[in-house]
Amino acid sequence: MNYDVLVIGAGLSGLSAAALLAKRNLKVAVVDKSYCPGGSCGSFKREDVFFDQGSSMLFGWGERGFNAHRFLFNCLQEPIDIIAHPLLYCVHYKGENIRFFSDIDRFIEEVARLFPTQKANLQRFYADMGQLYTHVMVENPSYTTPDETNRREALQALLSHPVSYLRFLSYLNKSAKTLLAKYFTDPAIFSFFDKLTSTYSYTTVEESPAILSSVMFIDNHVGGSYYPAGSALMLPGKLEKVIEEHGSVMIPNREVVRILFSDNKPNGVQLDDGSALYADQLIYSGTVWNLYGKLIPPEYSDHKRRAWAANQQPTYPSVVLYSVVDKTAIDADAMAVEMLVGDPTTLNEEEVTAYLPSVDDHTICAEDEHVVLAIGPTFRTWDGLDAQTYQNQKKEEIDRLITTLERRFPTFRNHVRYTELATPKTIERFTLKNGGAVAGPKQMLGNHMFKRLHVRTEYPTLFCCGESTVMGTGTPTVTTSGIAAANAVLGLRTLETFVFRSGMEQYVNLLSPPYTTKQLYASDDEMTRAIKLKARRCQICEHPTCCNDSDLDVPSLMRRVMVGNLVGAKRLLEASQEEDYEALQSRCIREEAVDIQAVCTFLEAWQSPSTP
Template identity: 45%
Template sequence: MKKEVLFIGAGISALTGAALLAKKGFKVTVVESQFKPGGSCGIFKRDDIIFEQGAAMIYGFGKIGFNPHRFVFNALEEPIDIIKHDYLYAIHFNGHKIIFYEDINKFVEQLGKIFPSEKDNFKRFYDDSADLYLKVIANQPTFTTPDVVTKEQGLMQLKSAPKAYLKFLGYMNKNTEHILKKYFKSKEVFDFFDKLTSTYCYTTVEETPAILSAVMFVDNHFGGSYYPAGSTLNLVGKLEKVIEENGGDMIYNRDVKKILVKDDKVYGVKLDNGEIINCERVVNSGNVWNLYNNLIDKSLCKKSREWANLLIPTYPSLVLFALVKDEVIPKDTLPIEMLIGDTEKIDEGEVTLYILSKDDYTLCPRGYQTVMAIGPSFKEWINPKGDYHTEKYFEQKQAEKNRILGLLEKRFPGFKNAATHVELSTPATLQRLVMKEKGAVAGPKQQLGQHMLKRLKTKGEIEGLYNCGESTVMGTGTPAVTVSGISAANLILRECKMQEYEAKYLTGDYVTIVKKPYTGKNLKLSPDETEDKIGKLSMKCQYCMSPKCEKACQKHVPIRDINRRLSVGNFYGARKILNQFDQNPCINCENTSCQEACIRNKFAESVNIKEINSNLVKK
């Protein structure tokens, strides 16, 4: 079978690129090794409790500035409800709780009180940074990576603010420390900025390219911090919805083993089951190491393979998930907070907390809070391709779980006793489940020497090969990888002589900021009453990794995959699955074994599988 564009992986970057191309009429196929979309952005459930599994610091939904997520949903004409946090986040630094106010002047005033000797310098620094940001980024918003920008686009940006733009480009090969030295002298201030660059791109100010920090230090003060109402399932699920509604195919539980090349041109991919999918264009969204060491034949791209294997990855990470009684979380705790261990270096005491149930009441019952804690791990971990079920591995995992719980206990006394559920993802888990090389959550470090144009390009060196994701020019963070997906789509559109996605062509606004705390009370999945009802019934599904209900179903209906789609209003995709059967297998089914096997029976009523699927009639 022949497809126009095939995407390897279903992370945010690939879903973005695939949705944009599908919207333009391309025949799109997305192949994902896991059973669901999103990569490191998505959820899992434990007894109805929703846990974010990774990327949950969502920026880019603002009305001004660098807002690629809003741009994408407006381009796709896909409505989405978003929660806006009151504050960006907070950092606990040297005994101070520093709140990142959206009001940049209020933020600077706060810093002046904490670092009184540098008060005027903070104002000067942020005034200059804001001025540069507004002239270069906000004035002419573009969502194309530098390697894909045309001469005309670059010239237009230059003409809009020539002095500011040239100053901005002058930062390309300078580090952040070089810029900060023009303003500050205090070592403590440099330590503080180290923590900011560490939060955004896992680097110190010495490593971080100034061209990145010039944007990231001020961008979020203009754009704000957000969370998809009801969880990030609604972010990735809606991108999948657009792909399927526009004729695209999502293939799950299949691993692409090889990108097939003949006469220096891509002609398809080979899957782990031996199946070959023919296509003229392949977009790789996985990491650079998997691309050159596994997907491309060893006889090709030898220099690029050598280059890729010299790239330094971001440090490995651990992620702890907990459900805790609300009483131990102070009322003034923000949904996102960063705890600092050693203020003078990045160490294992540096943990970022996500307590998103503070703003979204649909994640867990009242009286409790969900906590995700992510931080670095500098220990050697067992190879996930080997036997990671060894006693040594579990001992190491338990020790790390206790260590992070100890850090949380310091911030929230009584946390350990108040926790009713705790589990940990190790670097080995992250590599095994979401293809994070040795647990490096952001791919290659965005450090000077391997930043921006020195990373993987959107256009591959083999004809028909393209790239997006964390290893590419932008990399690091959901807004950046979203831009990489936009760039891949726009480059393909450009080569096909079709109109690219640009802000000037968008007219409607499909992003709705909902009130906090979000309760889901007014949620409407469909104007059709039956669809709305079964969509809400499907939200009770636990989206199990190994669904017992499916094993019990005599007709082998992919129940979990249907429910996941219905939960975000993707009725077309859910029907597409059922339509693979000659007739709806649930309408006349008298067997209740699927509902009896439902894991939800352990703590509540089972998901009403028959009612959901029997009402999901063809349209």
């Protein structure tokens, strides 16, 4: 099969790039090993509960600041409902609950409880960083990566605020600690900022480049934090919708095992089933280690480049506890995101970030329960274990994480309804993140910014995006890298690129919590809403029994329907030529089967509004 562009990996960056290219009517194919798109921003279901695989606190949707997601959806002209969290999150630190208000003055009052002698310094620091942020990020919005920045536009921006820009650029090769040392006299405050940078970018202040940290410290107050209404499933689902509505294709359950070359240029990929796909350009959205260690044949890369890739230091491996608890286990003051700090002076396994998306989104579980994800580092060995030892170790980790959560929610253990653990091996299996390093290579001095993988590679037909590239980890940053990769391909093809324009029509609908089932699909007509709610009962099984002896991928169809991708769902149905919907429904694992028959019958009759 031949395409205009092949995208390797259906994480957020790859999907963003693919959706933009499809919007420009290029023929795009997105290949991914997993059965559901999204990567770390994907979702899965257990017993009617939606779980976020990893990304459960999203930045970049606000009306101001570094709002790459908002820009992307405006470019795609794709409406999406997003819940705005009232507060960014809170940090439990040395017995204090530090709340991150959008009002920085209120936030400073919170931090000053911990460091009363530093209040004036905090005010000075945040005032300076705030001015820098306004001049660099707000007044001159740019949705590209530093390695792809247009020099003329960069010069115009610099001339608008030369002092701020020169100061900002001076932070490029300095650590966040060096920056903080200019403002603060109490060394203990560095440990507090350590916890902030470790949350944002999995690095300490000594490791973090000041040029990135100076933005982080302000952006999350100005820009805020958000959650896709109806579960994180909606975000990759909406991008997939744009891709398929414009005639491009998703290829799930297939792993790229080799990049193919012609005339010393990448021109295709070999899949794990032996088949090959070809394209004029390739966009890779995976890790730098897999790119040079597995996919590019050694004869097409030099030893120095392979060694450079192999030597990039990974972020720490993580474990993720997925749990459902009685609603009574979580107090009414709980926030959607809470960081639990163990030892303030070091990073250890007691440091856990708890995500409670059901606090603000009431559609992802039953009314009498809460979904709680706990993500933290693990320093245990997970490779080379026999099956029994591996399972025992998982049980020990579940117990450890529950014990950690009990520091915040004392009755948590007594109210657990369901638990499941993702180990580093689980994370690597589903996302191909080497060793379960959820944030890829560390964005640390010596391995930061321009020393990382660029959008443009040494090969003229291969482009890159994702957390291995210049801007590193985080949903808005990887989205920006996807935008940059798409624009690089469009520029090569002399097609119109996607750039910010004042007065762009807005497609992001911000909602105040709580988001309820009444609001779910509220803008649809009665019949369409009823069908989407029926589809939403599907458990999106990884190994579905309903599909036995059928070419129709029912979970993929239902997932598309529940996010509003009726074009993609109908395409699946028609390609399968399945007619016996009753037989499919009879094999559903639920006691009360999902109404597969009603959903498929609806799709048979449904016509896209764009269909003549």
